[in-house]
Amino acid sequence: MSLTREDVTYVANLARLEFSEDEVIALADQLGAVLDYAETLSGLDTSKIKATEHVLAVQNVFRADEIESCLTNEEALANAPESEAGCFKVPRVME
Amino acid sequence: MELYQKTIHEINDLLDKKEVTVTDVTQAVVNRINAVEKATDAYLSLQTEAALEAAQGLDAELSGRAKRTSLEGIPYGLKDNMCTKGILTTCASKMLYNFNPPYNAEVYDRLSEEGGILLGKTNMDEFAMGSSTENSAYKKTRNPWDLNKVPGGSSGGSAVAVAADTAFYTLGSDTGGSIRQPASFCGVVGMKPTYGLVSRYGLVAFASSLDQIGPFTKDVEDCALVLNAIVGHDAKDSTSLNLEKTDYTQTLKQGVKGLKIGVAKEFFGEGLQPEVRKSLEDAIAIYKTLGASIVDVSFQHLDYALSAYYMISSAEASSNLARYDGIRYGFRAEEYSDLVDLYKKTRSQGFGDEVKRRIMLGTYALSSGYYDAYYKKAMQVRTIIKADFDQVFGGCDVLLTPTAPTTAFGIGEKTSNPLEMYLTDIYTVPVNIAGIPGVSIPCGLDNNGMPIGMQLLGPILSEETLLKTAWAFEHESGLTNLKAPLGTEV
Amino acid sequence: MEYEIVIGMEIHIELGTKTKIFCSCPTEFGQDENTHTCPVCLGMPGVLPVLNEKVVEYATRAGLALNCEIAHFSKMDRKNYFYPDLPKAYQTSQFDLPICTGGVVGIEVDGVKKDIGITRIHIEEDAGKLLHESADGTLLDVNRCGVPLIEIVTEPDLRSAEEARAFAEKVRNILEYTGVSDCKMEQGSMRFDVNLSIREKGSEVLGTRTEMKNLNSFRALIRAVQYESKRQIIELKKGHTIIQETRKWDDTKGTSSSLRSKEEAHDYRYFPEPDLVPIVLEPAYIEKIKSELPELPEAKKQRYIDEYKLPEYDAGVLTTTGVTARFFEDAVALYNEPKQISNWMMVEIPPLLKENEVSMENISITPAQLVELLKLVKNNEISGNTGKEVLKEMFSTGKNPGDIVKEKGLAQMSDTGELEAIIEKIVSDNPKSVEDIGAGNEKAYGFLTGQVMKATKGKANAQVANEIIRAVVAKHLA
Numbered sequence A: 001m002s003l004t005r006e007d008v009t010y011v012a013n014l015a016r017l018e019f020s021e022d023e024v025i026a027l028a029d030q031l032g033a034v035l036d037y038a039e040t041l042s043g044l045d046t047s048k049i050k051a052t053e054h055v056l057a058v059q060n061v062f063r064a065d066e067i068e069s070c071l072t073n074e075e076a077l078a079n080a081p082e083s084e085a086g087c088f089k090v091p092r093v094m095e
Numbered sequence B: 001m002e003l004y005q006k007t008i009h010e011i012n013d014l015l016d017k018k019e020v021t022v023t024d025v026t027q028a029v030v031n032r033i034n035a036v037e038k039a040t041d042a043y044l045s046l047q048t049e050a051a052l053e054a055a056q057g058l059d060a061e062l063s064g065r066a067k068r069t070s071l072e073g074i075p076y077g078l079k080d081n082m083c084t085k086g087i088l089t090t091c092a093s094k095m096l097y098n099f100n101p102p103y104n105a106e107v108y109d110r111l112s113e114e115g116g117i118l119l120g121k122t123n124m125d126e127f128a129m130g131s132s133t134e135n136s137a138y139k140k141t142r143n144p145w146d147l148n149k150v151p152g153g154s155s156g157g158s159a160v161a162v163a164a165d166t167a168f169y170t171l172g173s174d175t176g177g178s179i180r181q182p183a184s185f186c187g188v189v190g191m192k193p194t195y196g197l198v199s200r201y202g203l204v205a206f207a208s209s210l211d212q213i214g215p216f217t218k219d220v221e222d223c224a225l226v227l228n229a230i231v232g233h234d235a236k237d238s239t240s241l242n243l244e245k246t247d248y249t250q251t252l253k254q255g256v257k258g259l260k261i262g263v264a265k266e267f268f269g270e271g272l273q274p275e276v277r278k279s280l281e282d283a284i285a286i287y288k289t290l291g292a293s294i295v296d297v298s299f300q301h302l303d304y305a306l307s308a309y310y311m312i313s314s315a316e317a318s319s320n321l322a323r324y325d326g327i328r329y330g331f332r333a334e335e336y337s338d339l340v341d342l343y344k345k346t347r348s349q350g351f352g353d354e355v356k357r358r359i360m361l362g363t364y365a366l367s368s369g370y371y372d373a374y375y376k377k378a379m380q381v382r383t384i385i386k387a388d389f390d391q392v393f394g395g396c397d398v399l400l401t402p403t404a405p406t407t408a409f410g411i412g413e414k415t416s417n418p419l420e421m422y423l424t425d426i427y428t429v430p431v432n433i434a435g436i437p438g439v440s441i442p443c444g445l446d447n448n449g450m451p452i453g454m455q456l457l458g459p460i461l462s463e464e465t466l467l468k469t470a471w472a473f474e475h476e477s478g479l480t481n482l483k484a485p486l487g488t489e490v
Numbered sequence C: 001m002e003y004e005i006v007i008g009m010e011i012h013i014e015l016g017t018k019t020k021i022f023c024s025c026p027t028e029f030g031q032d033e034n035t036h037t038c039p040v041c042l043g044m045p046g047v048l049p050v051l052n053e054k055v056v057e058y059a060t061r062a063g064l065a066l067n068c069e070i071a072h073f074s075k076m077d078r079k080n081y082f083y084p085d086l087p088k089a090y091q092t093s094q095f096d097l098p099i100c101t102g103g104v105v106g107i108e109v110d111g112v113k114k115d116i117g118i119t120r121i122h123i124e125e126d127a128g129k130l131l132h133e134s135a136d137g138t139l140l141d142v143n144r145c146g147v148p149l150i151e152i153v154t155e156p157d158l159r160s161a162e163e164a165r166a167f168a169e170k171v172r173n174i175l176e177y178t179g180v181s182d183c184k185m186e187q188g189s190m191r192f193d194v195n196l197s198i199r200e201k202g203s204e205v206l207g208t209r210t211e212m213k214n215l216n217s218f219r220a221l222i223r224a225v226q227y228e229s230k231r232q233i234i235e236l237k238k239g240h241t242i243i244q245e246t247r248k249w250d251d252t253k254g255t256s257s258s259l260r261s262k263e264e265a266h267d268y269r270y271f272p273e274p275d276l277v278p279i280v281l282e283p284a285y286i287e288k289i290k291s292e293l294p295e296l297p298e299a300k301k302q303r304y305i306d307e308y309k310l311p312e313y314d315a316g317v318l319t320t321t322g323v324t325a326r327f328f329e330d331a332v333a334l335y336n337e338p339k340q341i342s343n344w345m346m347v348e349i350p351p352l353l354k355e356n357e358v359s360m361e362n363i364s365i366t367p368a369q370l371v372e373l374l375k376l377v378k379n380n381e382i383s384g385n386t387g388k389e390v391l392k393e394m395f396s397t398g399k400n401p402g403d404i405v406k407e408k409g410l411a412q413m414s415d416t417g418e419l420e421a422i423i424e425k426i427v428s429d430n431p432k433s434v435e436d437i438g439a440g441n442e443k444a445y446g447f448l449t450g451q452v453m454k455a456t457k458g459k460a461n462a463q464v465a466n467e468i469i470r471a472v473v474a475k476h477l478a
């Protein structure tokens, strides 16, 4: 199966990426090739196979409900491209 | 041999006998960096002045103290995807060009506690996605064995720093072979430990269920020393294993007599460079003379591993890299019309092509209607691959394979075809899928004088067996602390 | 045609843990912006979550209190979407294997009892806060990011705004009791999403539904349901079809409007969270939490009726919140007069709470102080009316009732000698009243009592005074 340009555009929007028309064409080709290669997977009957989410059987890892020190407001915002009044700033969000 | 060319354990001897000081050692490696770094471009940023200062401080302290730990005063490098407080951590991406983490990776804390001396942060493929370090947004690292060849990747800078003697050891991260393959290409020892053995806290995530930190060293004994320092439970990483501490040097020299070494034809298939095959056959012969028995083993489903790997790793990456949005840190596009445009412009300008490709692939694999066919399927294949390894390790202690189908390829040779680049990982990715440990050690040179790597694999938590198997070969073959023909001044 | 409203609810409740769900930042409400953050809740590169054990405990407790099955195996998943209040660009939540499933909550509306099914309860993290205070942009405060939530999802079993309200109140009541949350609506600790559709009465098929998000008061819940059901019925009557969409409720305007976004339909790309390991709860753990559950409102109400012989109405009011019930029980433990305590708690205390703008949680008097007051009244040391005055004083000053009575000289006059002298004088001064009484006009006693009260500034013990008045009058008539 190959990827259509519409597929590429749909996925790009989901991933908050944008591409030029040429890039969309190239991506449809390149991703299509990888997906075609991945088609080998469909030949394998996995209907009775459990998915492995974790390779090791670790479970119930919790932390105690204890407060530790936070970053200061200055530290939290130190890397921010834009900030105002102790907050991160983004373009106006319509609700 | 120059001081900077020595292994950690050789330097340890000299330091313990007080024949050299930490400053001598650090100055030697800093001089070496000054001499060859411009040719190799292993580092993205250097801390040489801070390193020398730390060395002097440590010397003053050590003069009044009898004992020092195994890595105390040993200069090293960190892949630039491990967070270092107050030191830029870029992941070789424009996206994090100015990122100054307010926290440390757990491994950096551990090495600092050991008295390690950080020389700098090493180059890599952007966000660890790649097999040649050509996907760095900043520079192309060159293979010291041939400056026109790639060092492998994604931890190319870390491999080169050790190969070019510009660090005594480095740490890399391995998601699908990113330590073992560059180790193989650069003629050094590189190990990916069992998933969960080394804390991932502060390692910028690529694919969370596959990522693992490990060492690059000049020989196997050094590998054991570094492993001793970085292995251990970390409460900040829920997937970190809580085990008793192991001293990996203890069993290192026990030999391989009676050990069952498996060889699987699936790892010696089409596309394997003839010299690589020959070199591995020679290694097998050496193991026989050392008293190991060689057994034929086979895999049923190895062909599926690469596809499953690219689905799982890309899916996880698409989610892990969603946080780079130009709001709280890192790059933000200069011009945008609204919030959605800010996201799109920032991410499209901040990420390189390969990263965007993986995000696209992973987003697609998780999207509505394709989840079952790609992501879920890959997670099921993971179960099957694991079962394959279990069955194989039922018949042998260690599996011997090539690390990569070929030796290092030319810079620019595979950049135009992503799938061809992905295929270079074919022998390394099954290991990450199964979570098992693997080590790559040099086992010869090809006709062009490029290093060949041998990969030794074992079941979960078989690091001791792997290291002892690797050490036995290294000791017998003399293929240890190889020196790239780089000269002292490039 | 007769229409039927079909409602399903999703209730988000912030758990009352000290720290956030995946990091050690405090959950405290109302702090300065971006002062309760760390690399983990800021979604910085390379950091990892570790699940707060109390979150699992509280979710289990909530599930048991709402009669759910607790899953032996559950896991966390990532729900991926971009929004500035979500630093990681995914919300760590639970998708296909939530911690609780299949509960039920009984409600009663206009005397009709009904069971409302709970589909599931899952654990997740709260998002940050967007502030619209900047002149040319939106500001982000990350303090609330990672505050633990449970989301309770119901079956579409509710049929009216009143049922929705009754259900929401019942859930709040139960969860507040179990101590998993303070359920403070005004702080956003409890928020409702409503899925609503209309169908022909008797039909088995569900109509197209709309979703209204983040209703954060009972009033908003009721009004939003009323508005939306009316809107849908009008649409249907006009022959229009209902569009499946998310709608925003505007509480000030009292209307809802479509939130049809230009963006793609949501494709959340859920997948298992690789950074967190499964939650496996053994029966012993679940049993232990169960055994530690406090008495829930319904059982408590019944006990108040049986044990304290309270009317059903009193028992219902006193068990509305855990705080009220605790106050009542503490008082009864000190003073075994449940009905008297209940009367004062139901009649006298609520107006004072309102007047002082406090709630039962931060009431300024203690059960012991109330009991002391009631004993003063019971022992005729002060009158009931004086008691009310004293209670008011207690509210504003926090002083003990005994001290207030002493300071203000409010103690009743029960000293018969002193009273006799006063009454003798009053009776002598009012021969007309004695005459009237002699003529059979009993009302004249009231006049005399009033005079005594006036003379004693209300401190005379009314009962004692009455007895003396009768005796003195009898003497004069004789």
Ligand SMILES: [Zn+2]
Residues within 6 Å of the ligand: C020, C023, C024, C025, C036, C037, C038, C039, C040, C041, C042, C146
């Ligand atoms: Zn935090």
